[in-house]
Amino acid sequence: MPKSLARELERDEGHYPFELWDRFTDAGFHGLGIDEEYGGLGGDVLMQSIFAREVSRSLAGLLLVWMPTSFAGAKSIGSYGTPEQKRDFLPKIAAGDCRVSIGFTEPGGGTDVLGALRTFAERTEGGWIINGEKTWCTGAHVADYILLLARTDKNVEKRHHGVTLFFLPAKSRGVSTRLLPKLGMRSIGSCSVTLQDVFVPDHLVLGEPGCAWYMLLPTLNNERILVGAQCLGTIDAVLEDAVDYAKTRKAFGRPIGQFQAIQHYIADIATWQQQTELMLHYTAWLQSNNMPCGQQANMLKMMASEAVGRAADLGIQILGGMGYSAETDMQRYWRDHRILRISPISNEMVRNSIAESFGLPRSF
Structure with a gap:
């Protein structure tokens, strides 16, 4: 892809480059690192890194159209998802039908993810109710799911205990996003995400509750x-x-x-x-x-x-x-x-x- 494409795409700040996502979809690139049994191309992180290098040579930060879904979606579900979660989500990711953002950082935290973790998920019938706020969530405004880290137990000896990963549907009731103006990667939106009494069913918990870190x-x-x-x-x-x-x-x-x-x-x-x-x-x-x-x-x-x-x-x-x-x-x-x-x-x-x-x- 020509470098001029990146200059053209970022002229409209905040406009997500869906056309670039679609190009990656048509080429099958969203399937890199996903096993062939789930519709992917296979390959490991070395193959992914070769691809990422070549794309960045032309598009630089626009690689972020592809990358969060690859590591937050495909890598996470492929590593610790249940067989049902893999069957449900990996074919969709490989086909380019599922965009994923990541929700770890909180407004008062930055690098201190665990120390600043205030987003809390409380048990309820059939799932969890989540309240909190995340920031710098890449592409959350156009995502289908957010890989969300939340505390589920406040009575723990160490702060990395009692935290849980959720594969949160980004358009759930109670989820709101706001674009953040920024210096670079202008057409790849970064968002603050507010969660107010958001219900997430049990089947969208990744791994064992409380053991996410x-x-x-x-x-x-x-x-x-x-x-x-x-x-x-x-x-x-x-x-x-x-x-x-x-x-x-x-x-x-x-x-x-x-x-x-x-x-x-x-x-x-x-x-x-x-x-x-x-x-x-x-x-x-x-x-x-x-x-x-x-x-x-x-x-x-x-x-x-x-x-x-x-x-x-x-x-x-x-x-x-x-x-x-x-x-x-x-x-x-x-x-x-x-x-x-x-x-x-x-x-x-x-x-x-x-x-x-x-x-x-x-x-x-």
Whole structure:
């Protein structure tokens, strides 16, 4: 898909690009990572990451048309859904008939998902009544379902106990969404979601009630790996555009690619590209072989999000005024990826976790 498509789609901020979703549907891409018995294409996270990289090279943040449904829907249900839930939902996801958002973050929480978790689900006949509020739910305004984390038991010894995952129908009575204005990924709406006495039947609970946190780890690792792939694909695009401009743009009577400063910038971007690629493939290989990869997934997300930010910033510098112009893509590459140093987990928290793994005391 041409890069010009992304510029065209984001001109109408808040307009969800259904046409792009439909293109992915026609190509069968929503079936990546879903077993063939459920109508999918099969494949593992390594195949998904290759796809995510290639899409991001043209579309950057518009990969988010595909990604939340892949990890929040297909990965979650495929990992810990019941046989009935798999039969009900995986064929619909693979066919492009089901969009999924994720509802973990709360207004007072950010990275502190568990500490700030106030959304509460109370038992009732045949299901649960949920009240609370979520924020930064990607595509919730057009979603069919929201993978929702809620507390179901307040009397627990540890805060990761007593939390439950729900596959919440997004158009349920009592669910309301509001679009949030933002810097990047403008046509991929991010929403606040308010839940007021929302009923969710028992058959839409994923896994065992109260035990959601450890179940979530494969989903969270998958998300971080795909974030790394998205960043790598955009670094590919930055390098491609920067080299092309350096070869064709002339100043002081010669191509700017002849200037040593420009050459150093391009060498740095190429080096970050290679580093990110190696870490991505290693981490995806670990998860594909059911090996522990939580630390590596965090490291990948951290280094990739910082590398793409540095690369896009240098890309803007190389293009000069045209890098700042909405007529080119460099500014879009930077805008779409600035959030990834904050989300889905802040890079500062990633560094805390890495340090703690070496026996240093917990800092939060």
